[in-house]
Amino acid sequence: MTARLRIANLRSGVAGPFELAVDAGECVAITGASGSGKSLLLRMIADLDPNEGEALLDGRDRRRFHAPEWRRQVVYSAAEPGWWGELPLDHFPRSEHARVLALADHLGVAPGRVRDALARLSTGERQRLALIRALLLDPPVLLLDEPTGALDTTATACVETVLRERLAGGTAMLVVTHSDEQAARLGNRRFHMAERRLSPA
Amino acid sequence: MTPIVLTIPDLAIAASLIVLDGVLSVVLRLGLHRQLAVATIRLVVQLVLVGFILRGVFALASPLLTLGVVLVMIAIAGREVAARPEQRLARFGNYTIGASAVAFATLLTAILALTTAIRPTPWYDPRYAIPLAGIVLGSVLNGASLALDALLGGVVQQRAAIEARLALGGTIGQAMRPLVRGAIRRALLPIVNQMSAAGLVTLPGIMTGQILAGMAPMEAVKYQILLMFLLAGGSGLAAVAVTFLGARRLTDDRQRLRIDRLTQKTKGRVA
Numbered sequence: 001m002t003a004r005l006r007i008a009n010l011r012s013g014v015a016g017p018f019e020l021a022v023d024a025g026e027c028v029a030i031t032g033a034s035g036s037g038k039s040l041l042l043r044m045i046a047d048l049d050p051n052e053g054e055a056l057l058d059g060r061d062r063r064r065f066h067a068p069e070w071r072r073q074v075v076y077s078a079a080e081p082g083w084w085g086e087l088p089l090d091h092f093p094r095s096e097h098a099r100v101l102a103l104a105d106h107l108g109v110a111p112g113r114v115r116d117a118l119a120r121l122s123t124g125e126r127q128r129l130a131l132i133r134a135l136l137l138d139p140p141v142l143l144l145d146e147p148t149g150a151l152d153t154t155a156t157a158c159v160e161t162v163l164r165e166r167l168a169g170g171t172a173m174l175v176v177t178h179s180d181e182q183a184a185r186l187g188n189r190r191f192h193m194a195e196r197r198l199s200p201a
Numbered sequence: 202m203t204p205i206v207l208t209i210p211d212l213a214i215a216a217s218l219i220v221l222d223g224v225l226s227v228v229l230r231l232g233l234h235r236q237l238a239v240a241t242i243r244l245v246v247q248l249v250l251v252g253f254i255l256r257g258v259f260a261l262a263s264p265l266l267t268l269g270v271v272l273v274m275i276a277i278a279g280r281e282v283a284a285r286p287e288q289r290l291a292r293f294g295n296y297t298i299g300a301s302a303v304a305f306a307t308l309l310t311a312i313l314a315l316t317t318a319i320r321p322t323p324w325y326d327p328r329y330a331i332p333l334a335g336i337v338l339g340s341v342l343n344g345a346s347l348a349l350d351a352l353l354g355g356v357v358q359q360r361a362a363i364e365a366r367l368a369l370g371g372t373i374g375q376a377m378r379p380l381v382r383g384a385i386r387r388a389l390l391p392i393v394n395q396m397s398a399a400g401l402v403t404l405p406g407i408m409t410g411q412i413l414a415g416m417a418p419m420e421a422v423k424y425q426i427l428l429m430f431l432l433a434g435g436s437g438l439a440a441v442a443v444t445f446l447g448a449r450r451l452t453d454d455r456q457r458l459r460i461d462r463l464t465q466k467t468k469g470r471v472a
Contacts, residue, residue: 046368047455067455072370082361084379133369 002059004172005074005141007045010053015040015196017053020174022141027163027173029187030198031180037196038176039079042143045174046076057141075139079146079176081130088114088121088129096136103132108158123150131159135166142166144175148182160186204414216241258327267327271311271334275304278342282443285346288353290450291462295353298446299345306341306439307334310431318427336407336428337435340392344436348388348443353463355380356451363458373456381444388440392433399429 003021011017015037022028032038044051047062047070055062055074062070085091092100104114107128113121114129121129127150134142147163148156163186167173177183183190183201192201219241226234258266279300289295311334315321321329356363359380366376399405407428411421453459 048364048368048457050453050455050457050459050461067457068367068370068372071368075370076368078361078365078368080361082359082363082365084359084362084366130365133365137369 003056004058004170005045005174006054006056006059008054008056010041010044010051010055012040012044012049012051015044016051018044018198020191020198022172022174024140024170024172025167026188027167027175027186029183029190030174030176030193031178031183031190031201032193036193038193039145040196041193041198042076042145042174042176046071046074046143048076072137073139074141074143075134075137076143077130077134077145077147079149081126081133083118083126086117086119088116088118091129091133092136099136100132103135103162104129106158106162107132108155124152124155127151128155128159131162135162140171142171142173144173146176146178149178156182255327255331258331262327264323264325267325267330270327270331271307272304274335274338275307276300278303278307278338278345281342282346282349286350286353287466288357288463289466290353290447291464294447294450294462295349298443298450299349302345302439302442302446303338303341305442306345306435307338309438310337310341310435313434314427314431333431337431340432341435341439343391344388345439345443347391348384348440349447351384351387352380352444352447352451355383356458356460357463360458360460367456367458373452373458376458377448377451381448384444384447385437385440388443389433389437392436396429396433399425405429 001023004024004026006021007018009017009019018041020028030038030041040049043049045055047055047067057065057070057073065073083091089097089100101111101114104111109125109128113125118126118129127147131144131147134144144163148159151159160182163173163175173186175182175186177186190201191198219237223234223237225231226237254270258270279296282299282303283293283295286295290298311330312324314333314337315324315330319329319333324330356377363376363380367373405425405428408421408425411424412418416424450462451459
């Protein structure tokens with residue numbers, strides 16, 4: 001069976017080489033100290049930073065994708081998400097607003113908050129809205145950088161429930177987390193990043 | 202319309218006003234008299250030198266020499282554009298972009314004016330070409346440096362927002378659009394202000410000069426209008442050129458945001 005996402009000899013001037021295969025419906029959890037290279041790996045896979053080596057989606061080489069098309073399929077969600085508008089809904093097409101509100105509800109963000117200005121939302125609310133941006137694309141691969149870093153236990157549980165639904169639907173996930181408990185709960189396999197090299201944990 | 206010719210004694214009388222400034226500085230302990238003296242001497246020496254050079258260039262009337270003078274002016278302006286922003290693009294990017302945008306906008310605007318509106322014979326007559334290039338250059342320099350500063354400063358500030366758009370499958374064009382728009386807008390605001398206020402807040406310099414030199418007010422007004430159009434056009438062209446060239450340097454063939462190609466100007470400062 002072809003892995004949903006496979007990377008081989010993926011490297012840059014500062015990290016790698018990395019080898020990894022993630023199947024459809026599988027979640028790989030990556031832990032490691034700050035600055036060990038976890039975010040670098042996700043950014044390299046999404047092709048946001050210059051890097052060399054192979055990355056394949058369902059066996060199809062990354063080089064055969066238009067770069068935006070690749071990133072639309074292999075979606076990276078940053079630990080500190082960026083926003084280009086003032087309101088959360090500015091970041092979604094109008095046709096998706098109903099879905100945004102439904103997902104926000106699942107993730108414990110009240111509809112009133114979704115319509116408020118981003119600057120008035122808490123870090124945790126913004127983090128969940130950023131996750132919604134990625135989820136709405138229904139990508140085959142999700143690269144999540146500390147998706148619950150700013151969340152309390154209740155909100156974390158909501159996020160994990162939604163992620164598990166996605167896994168059941170066949171999404172492949174790479175989740176960077178600082179929490180060993182979360183890695184154990186979500187990860188089918190676990191890796192550890194140290195000094196910009198990845199090893200099974 | 203014979204201009205009233207100024208004599209050295211005329212200038213000496215006016216210079217007494219500078220002496221008055223100096224006295225004020227001493228009496229009020231402004232500590233400015235030294236700087237004032239240096240600035241006055243620089244003003245006189247620089248302008249007299251330029252006068253001599255222009256006299257020579259006008260007398261020779263060589264197209265090559267004229268082009269040479271204009272290119273030197275463009276090169277100096279390009280350096281000014283490059284020096285403004287806090288950020289530097291790798292491999293002398295600021296300078297290459299500044300100089301090419303300034304050259305493109307200035308030459309295009311000046312040649313258009315010389316061959317259509319002003320039409321001296323020959324069209325490249327240094328008496329017209331050099332002052333015209335100079336005044337266009339001033340405005341182009343302003344527009345280009347504002348645009349480059351806004352682009353490079355903005356890309357650092359908006360990095361997370363731009364990368365968020367890219368990460369969600371947006372093209373680099375979509376991701377950079379607000380930044381590009383903001384940079385061009387910022388470059389054009391001064392000229393818009395200048396045009397709106399012309400004649401109300403100040404009498405524009407060219408018009409004043411030509412009226413003093415004996416030209417009929419309506420003729421001077423027409424010249425001023427022509428020049429403002431040229432300046433607005435030149436600023437716009439320069440701003441667009443600088444922004445697009447700069448934005449292209451900030452990305453690569455995989456439509457990434459290459460902020461790694463930027464370095465902070467002042468050494469030792471944390472980025």
